[in-house]
Amino acid sequence: MSGFDYDLFVIGAGSGGVRAARISASHGARVAIAEEHRVGGTCVIRGCVPKKMLVYGSMFAEELSHAENYGWTIEGKSFDWAKLRDFVNADVDRLEGLYGKTLASHEVELFAERATITGPNSVKLASGREITAAHILIAVGGWPAMPAFSGVEHCISSNEVFHLETQPKSLMVVGGGYIAMEFAGVFNALGSEVTVINRSDCVLRGYDEQVVERMLHIAMGRGIVFRMNSEVASVEKQDDGSLLVDLGGTEKVKVDQVLVATGRSAKTAGLGLECVGIELGKGGAIPVDEYSRTNCPSIYAVGDVTDRVQLTPVAIREGHAFADTVFGKNPRTVDYENIPSAVFCQPPLAGVGLTEQEAKETHGKVKTYVAEFRPMKNLYSPHAERGLYKMVVDEVTEKILGIHMIGPEAPEILQIAAVALKAGLTKQAFDETVALHPSMAEELVLLK
Structure with missing residues (x-):
């Protein structure tokens, strides 16, 4: 592999990319990784980890209501959104630091900037530097997909929800997937008035219908309002900062905040894949074979950027299998059968x-x-x-x-x-x- 700056260049320092970089380096490869946002990716920075912490924080509302029946007297109980938000974000900072230390301890060079592909064995950093590598691994993950209705710029996605200045008294959640159900549960538990808008009559597709039906019954019993077969036509910001949501026809609903959770797409736009002949699939996903290789032999992809299962543990296994296959002389694939999953609703x-x-x-x-x-x-x-x-x-x-x-x-x-x-x-x-x-x-x- 002499003649290249690195044996492996990873684009994206999320769960899959970091695992692939670390294991490849442990096999003796010279590895570099580029991340334009924050080390840790979706799961650590703006996904499963901070979201689960919000879930834990919100669950105290229910637990405290039980406490009195078990003999506990809790005087002056109150909730401070800013304190929970800052606690969660501080722990995200801590975890990001640990991920950085992991890369450094394995002598993986980190470039804190965007990288794009310029050829089968070359990338270009945002700073202008060009780098060559025997192998390139794409692990940039996904990004919230925002629908194209008027006023969508006034709405937030799951990226921004962790940084809200204040807790909304009323929140409209647009979508019927796991992200929508989880945040609806969090803010409902914290006392916000929550309305879920879903364009069909089905939520949580892929989960057992009887279990989903029970979830809906419980959620409605806790006060979450579901508007099925509804879509947002437009959102208009009012002088007082509130949002007026047009649901079509003459019906308009006024809320403090609108959270759009209608899905995620592979973050492949502008990555330069066209210059190496990689054609994208549905939602911009990168098609790969069982060894995570694209149709360009020197370029691989793992995690949410591919057309496979979008789950953090899966991305980690894919990254590990890639490293063992390419640098560990141990070709391995990932078994996608019977993968457990959960929705952290309440x-x-x-x-x-x-x-x-x-x-x-x-x-x-x-x-x-x-x-x-x-x-x-x-x-x-x-x-x-x-x-x-x-x-x-x-x-x-x-x-x-x-x-x-x-x-x-x-x-x-x-x-x-x-x-x-x-x-x-x-x-x-x-x-x-x-x-x-x-x-x-x-x-x-x-x-x-």
Whole structure:
């Protein structure tokens, strides 16, 4: 690989890019990485990590309401949005520093500027410097997709929500995906009036319909208003700073803030891919083979910028597999079957494997086992909410095809249940497992 400035040049220092850079360097490669925003990418800087911290912060509202029934007297309780916001952002700063130290400790050179591709083995930095590399890895991730309605510039995306000066008294969330549901839950719990606008009658596509229906029932019981089959026609900023949202026809709604969460697109615009003959797919995504290689042999891509699964743990595995394949003399691919996922609404929901509908379409006859229960910790809650656990199995073999749940700590419980699904276990393995009582998780081994 002599003759090149580096063995590997990574564009994008998010979860996938950093893992690929670190592992490649550990294999002896000379590595550089460029990041035009902040080291850590979507997950650490403006995604899963700060969002989960907001979820934790907002959950205290519910926990404090339970506390009095358990003998606690809490006087003068109040909430300070700025304090939570600053605490979350301070921890993001801390994590960004750790990511930077990880790169430095592996002697990966970091360029804090934008890089674009100029050829199969060359990139150009925003400063004008041109660099050559034997291999180029694109790991720039995704970016919020903003719809083209009049006044969209007055709205915020999930990028800006972590930096709001004040908590909105009224918030309109546009979208029906996991980002929309999570932020709707956060601000509803913190006391904001939340309205969700969705252009269809379905939210959280890809999750089990019965679990999603339970989520909607609980969310509406907590005060979130859902406007299905609705779209924003325009947004007009008022003199007092509020926003007047036109939902079509004569109906207009006045809110303090509009959060657009209608999806994310691969951040490939202006990256220079056309100069190496890489044609983009849907949403600007980069098509790659099972080894993350594009149609240009020296250029690879991992993470949300590709046309595969957009999840942080997946990007990390893709980055690691790339490094082992190219520099570790150990060709590896990533298994995309039975990947668990969660939505941190309140309470959260999670799933792994096939939904009931998907199982019927692919396996024909299936059986479902469902447990509905009121979590013990919510016994004195003003919300009579019931959790729901669901197992989908093949009717003949009883091999587990999918597990889906909603309730407190559902993602924590599902993670270990996903191991059973990955191992190809049958429901009998759950039936033969002694219940851990009293717990919510025991419902999984008591399904009838």
